[in-house]
Amino acid sequence: MQTGNLPKGRRLSQQPTHPLVKRQPRRKPGMRILIPLVLGIFLASIGTAIGLFMQLYGSPLFPQVGNVQAPAAKNLITVTPSTQYDEVMHHFMNAMMQKNWKVMWSLLHPDARQYWQGEQDFIHVEQAKFGSIRFVxxxxxxxxxxxxxxxxxxxxxxxxxxxxxxxxxxxxxxxxLSAPSRLALTHGLFEHTLFALAQNRGLWLVLVAGPADLEAPLLVPASPPARKLVVPIFMYHHVSNKPTRNLLDYNLTVTTNDFAQQLTWLQQHGYHSISETDLFDGLYYGKVLPAHPVMLTFDDGYEDMFTDALPVLLAHHDRGVFYIITGMIGGSHMTWNQIRTLAGDGMQIASHTVHHVN
Known part of the structure; x- marks a missing residue:
């Protein structure tokens, strides 16, 4: 987020000066010490009270809601489950166990709802995916x-x-289900799925819906329905402003500046990036994709995918699918830590073989 700098040209008004008519008597030195001391004790007591409040309730005293950058003083704090967000989690999951899709929709954060094309889209997909599944x-x-x-x-x-x-x-x-999906389901396919909530107008609501989320693991039908979707797929290898060293690198490279302009052009013309999971949600469950969907894919896992492509994607709030050669990690390719950062930032990680021998 940007800092609140004063606009250029804004200046403090010059204050008029007047001749000093009478010198006021000096305060006693003891008062100079006493007043700051009392004020410091007062402020310290307020700080202690705020700190105690945050320890007891696990949240800021004056929380703000929305897409706002927070101070980086704390990254991860374990908190005791409260009657606020903990109840919402269980309410949502109990509704899922009962396949009450309408209640689940009512608990979604407005930002999560925008990921769907309305309530009926949500209900249709959840029913198509889980309607015949038995929740234990x-x-x-x-x-x-x-x-x-x-x-x-x-x-x-x-x-x-x-x-x-x-x-x-x-x-x-x-x-x-297909044999691989049924095997995966019996071996913990939906273990440790991400669940997240944020406040909206004072209420805790679901942002990421665990096993019910669009990005949750897929269940592949034994007989997938016949559907046809038209989705352009962009394939990138290198995104870099560095000079290329040979013809192959030249043919595989898009400059960082051109890449940013391409994403800007796509957004200006109404295109929306989707993930591979989004595509299969559309094919398997009839998920309504956004208008003009495109997939942004990146082959081979070169390091400039992290240093150059990722910042541009995040600046445009686009998501990409990165195909990693697992036998080529480090060096000119991304490290595992960089790949984990990609995944944490919302990019999708997929396989591109172990050695790329072909």
Whole structure:
């Protein structure tokens, strides 16, 4: 977020001066010491009270809501579950266990609702994906309040959010899912799915919906429905302003400046970036994709994907799909820590083989 600098040209008005008529008597030296001392004790007591409040309730005394950058003094603080956000988590998950999609929709944050094309889109997808699935049980990890938290579904930054992970145990009827999906479901496919809440007008609402989220693991039908979607897929290798050293690098490189202009052009003409999961949600469950969807994909996992492509994507609130060669980590390619940062910032990580021998 930007700092609140004074606009250029704004100056303090020059104050008129007057001749000094009479010198006031000096205060006693003791008063000079006593007044700041009393004031310091008073301010310190206020600071202690605020700190105690935050320890007891796990949130700022005067919280602000929305896409606001928070002070970086605290990154991750474990808090005791409260009757505010903890109840919303359980209310949402209990509604899911009962397949009450309408109640789940009512608990979504407005920013999460924008990810769907309305309530009927949400209900249709949840029913198509989970309608025949038998929910057994769910468990929740201890919630944490995270300051300056980036929503991986949208790349937007919130001053703070409460995050947890939900593990859902479920079972599928015979022949409903593909063999790999059914095997994955019986081996914890929905373990530790991200669940996140933020405040909106004083209410805690769901931003990332755990196993019900659009970015939750897919369940591949045994017989996928026949659907046709038209989605342009952009493929990048290098994004860099550095001079290329050979013809191959030249052919594989888009300059950082050109890449930024391309994303700006796409947004100005109504295009919306989607993830690979979004695409399969549309194919398998009939998810309504945004107008003019495109996929931004990046092959091979070169380091400039992290240093150059990622900042441009985040500045445009676009998401990309990065195909990583797992046998080529470090050096001219990204490190595992950089790849984890990509994932945490809302980018999708996919496989591009181990050695790229072909």
């Amino acid at each position: 049980n769910y468990s929740q990890d201890s919630p944490k309040i995270v300051y300056s938290w980036r929503n991986p579904d949208t790349t937007l930054i919130y001053q703070y959010a409460v995050t947890s992970s939900i593990s859902l145990e479920a079972a599928a009827p015979e022949n409903l």
